[in-house]
Amino acid sequence: MLPLLGTALVKRSGWLYLVVVTMLAVGVDAVVMPRLGPVVVLSAGWWWGEAMLLVTVLWPGAMVLWWTAKRNGLAGRVLGQAGTFSVGLFLLVPAVEVGSWAWLEAGFAGRPLWMVVGFVGGVGLLGWLGFSAVWEFARRGGGTPVPFDPPLRLVTTGIYARVANPVQIAMTGLMLVWGLWFDRWWLLVLAGLGVVYAEGLARWSEGVDHRERFGEEWEEYRKRVGRWGSGGRGRSEGRRGEGKRRQKRVEGAFSFCTMCGSDENDEGA
Numbered sequence: 001m002l003p004l005l006g007t008a009l010v011k012r013s014g015w016l017y018l019v020v021v022t023m024l025a026v027g028v029d030a031v032v033m034p035r036l037g038p039v040v041v042l043s044a045g046w047w048w049g050e051a052m053l054l055v056t057v058l059w060p061g062a063m064v065l066w067w068t069a070k071r072n073g074l075a076g077r078v079l080g081q082a083g084t085f086s087v088g089l090f091l092l093v094p095a096v097e098v099g100s101w102a103w104l105e106a107g108f109a110g111r112p113l114w115m116v117v118g119f120v121g122g123v124g125l126l127g128w129l130g131f132s133a134v135w136e137f138a139r140r141g142g143g144t145p146v147p148f149d150p151p152l153r154l155v156t157t158g159i160y161a162r163v164a165n166p167v168q169i170a171m172t173g174l175m176l177v178w179g180l181w182f183d184r185w186w187l188l189v190l191a192g193l194g195v196v197y198a199e200g201l202a203r204w205s206e207g208v209d210h211r212e213r214f215g216e217e218w219e220e221y222r223k224r225v226g227r228w229g230s231g232g233r234g235r236s237e238g239r240r241g242e243g244k245r246r247q248k249r250v251e252g253a254f255s256f257c258t259m260c261g262s263d264e265n266d267e268g269a
Helices: 002-008 014-036 046-070 074-098 101-110 114-139 166-182 187-214 217-222 232-269
Strands: none
Touching: 002 014, 014 046, 046 074, 046 217, 074 114, 166 187, 187 217
16 A cells, blocks of 8 residues: 555655655554554564565565556566565465474475475476466566566467466466365365466456457467467367368268159159
């Protein structure tokens, strides 16, 4: 909320914007935090924690918002968004499930080597899929996979030459891997909801946006490449068309044989 207020107050200078956001955050915390007792009990050195949160959370997030609003700082936008999703998927989800930041030790304890190797390989493969998609969006498209910061150009190279939906596949796959690894049904439900979202809202909004911005180029791409790695709409339409042609040939042959039979019966009569 404070970074959004900062963008409304400052229009040009990124450094001034960061100073304003910092002053707003410090001022709000200085007034509000001491009045939250007894719910919140502040130690004598709580300002050190405040400073750490400013540097590690507020400043990066505020700058990503600034760069996104101004459509510059592409590298910072990509790193900020990729870092946020990485912390959430690779650290927060397992830490919440285990109840401790020592989730590596708790998650690997007592597991056979082949299972650990398969788990690490699966997570690594899905991570590579997601990061390569983000990199390709930035390198070729000049944007990110986030809907409010889309690429300026249609990206059909790299991993997007094989699958049209790599980021959502990576995120859904990670939820599935975590659910199976920790044997938690709620993570498997999240993976299922990811598929529903990808095939419902995301597919519809993506189609509307891309048709408006890229037109025939988008339609041709979707005919070649499918969302989940299979062939695009063109292959499905081609198979349906081939099936119709075969049906017509069979119907034509049947009609010809029927005519021949009718002629023979007429001659016999």
